[in-house]
């Protein structure tokens with residue numbers, strides 16, 4: 292296949308930086324959390340770019356943005372879809388999700404400018420609430436799009452701030468008319484930063500992602516008895532804070548000893564009444580467990596449940612759990628993996644097979660079409676942190692591999 296076409300690197304990089312500047316709070320942190328005003332600002336910018344490129348922009352009922360280039364192809368043919376997300380975590384970096392959405396738009400724009408004649412439409416999506424920071428589960432928009440979660444149930448979900456997602460999407464003007472899943476992907480490709488250290492360690496610019504680990508999210512609520520810090524003897528306490536601390540250490544051991552799950556994280560923790568001289572009467576925190584193996588993830592969840600029962604009995608506290616998300620590991624399409632390998636080799640790039648530690652919209656889109664991902668390196672493996680960084684040449688290389696893969700898939 293002739294390789295006389297490249298993406299416009301300058302446009303790609305400048306758009307990543309422009310979008311990265313949108314959705315900042317008073318302290319300058321990037322906070323494009325789903326369905327906030329900051330998220331709306333990012334969405335509006337992407338929609339404006341897609342419209343100025345002449346794409347048909349559709350917004351579905353859960354706020355997913357799907358920009359489509361018919362390209363003179365047979366309109367009934369299922370499209371080649373690319374995508375990712377532009378919502379962010381709190382105090383985020385500028386590359387997570389956004390680089391994939393902008394790369395998808397760049398690929399379509401470069402194909403249009405080169406007068407490429409696709410055999411099928413080509414689309415790029417920005418999925419709602421991939422991060423799950425405000426409304427659980429994460430990858431919510433793509434999960435609804437793929438039919439894994441009823442759209443009404445998703446719209447009714449209540450945020451950590453007590454708001455209802457449907458109301459917030461309405462408020463920011465992104466409660467759209469299109470039915471989620473209105474386009475079925477002939478293939479789905481996602482470019483994303485690795486968010487880990489492996490590509491940098493192996494010295495390779497392109498990761499070809501073969502599979503993605505399973506995710507288990509839950510909230511744990513511990514009810515003890517608030518009491519006076521000075522007058523309550525240690526053996527008389529029903530201390531929700533100490534119980535929470537025991538569970539935290541258990542989780543660290545569960546993910547570090549052999550045979551446990553691969554990672555365990557407690558990212559949020561709240562004590563009540565949260566006062567220096569009051570024994571915490573209540574503790575609530577979230578648990579994020581992950582493993583590429585279904586059985587190991589299930590065993591880890593069972594071990595945790597058993598430990599919660601022991602702590603409740605020993606510490607005299609009541610412990611309840613709330614399931615927030617549960618996704619099995621996903622194996623991507625070997626056919627699409629081959630196409631990505633061929634696209635990287637076609638440009639003489641070394642590539643490296645990878646398992647994704649992070650969740651991605653591709654794992655949901657893989658439910659309705661053959662899907663796979665391209666990773667580009669994250670410096671020092673840092674992500675979900677303003678220090679997140681991917682070098683310009685790697686972003687351009689990743690987008691050119693995406694371009695060649697889309698040309699291969701859309702050319703037939």
Ligand code: HGY
Pocket residue numbers: 421422423429430648649650651
């Ligand atoms: O949690 C994740 O892995 C993704 O960033 N939502």
Ligand code: MN
Pocket residue numbers: 376387388421483651
């Ligand atoms: Mn992401």
Ligand code: MN
Pocket residue numbers: 380387422675
């Ligand atoms: Mn993320």
Ligand code: MN
Pocket residue numbers: 501644
């Ligand atoms: Mn392999």
